[in-house]
Amino acid sequence: MKKIYFIFILNTIIMTQLQAQDNDLQLIEKTINYYFDGMTTHNKGSFEKAFHPSATMKWIDKKYEEVNAIEALSEYANSNDPVETKTYMIAINIAGDAANAQLELEYDTFSYIDFMHLLKIDGKWKIVSKTYSTRTKNNKK
Template identity: 50%
Template sequence: MKRTVVLLLSLSTFIINAQKSDYEMVAQTVNYYLDGGTNNDFETLKKAFHENATMKYITDEGYKEVNALEFFSRMDASKPKQNRQTRIANITVSGHAANARLEIEYPDFSFIDFMNLLKIDGEWKIVNKIFYRKPTMEN
């Protein structure tokens, strides 16, 4: 009887931790992106993305879609650390799918990033990023 109770408690703790660990693993993945970007460190940033991840955004010329890793591969590690503050505003996990809303504040503007992630072979990877560049003065 004592073994059964211990086993049930261990199993329930494992299930609770498994749910929490997906959230933590998503947070770690988006932190690779945030830390890599802040430090101009492409090697850290690329840990966050699936190789076929896309980035979609709007410019003055209209809609753009690019491979995320190709876009970020232009990072220059010799440049100084970015002057910005980053924050994970929200993470939602549903099974093997998740999304995260990130806020990246520079002195003159902010980025609002929406990341879609999938759990692929046990690892959370960003598969799609869309964003909005928000001027500081905008409400």
């Protein structure tokens, strides 16, 4: 009887943790979709929903660059018209209140490859850091 009770308790714990992780995954995907919306429709309000106010964006373009993510992405949205973009969530990893995601935004001639770091802050998942690289497409036909 003790063995059955132990298995029941263990199963309950595992199921609870899996449900919590599934819920976190859905909330992370929602946060990422706010980012995708901001990038594809140039809705600056979506960046504020996706990113923590002090989130950084980092990349290398001849030299290392680091800026406030919301400010830089909002400036990008203000100075460019939206273009057709395909968005992909490549991978999401969750460890407690921390997560990372690999994303791709595909344009006609290049793709942005994003690596996002997220934290669960006051019950909400927010992107706290974005690191990205650009990959050009080969024009071989």
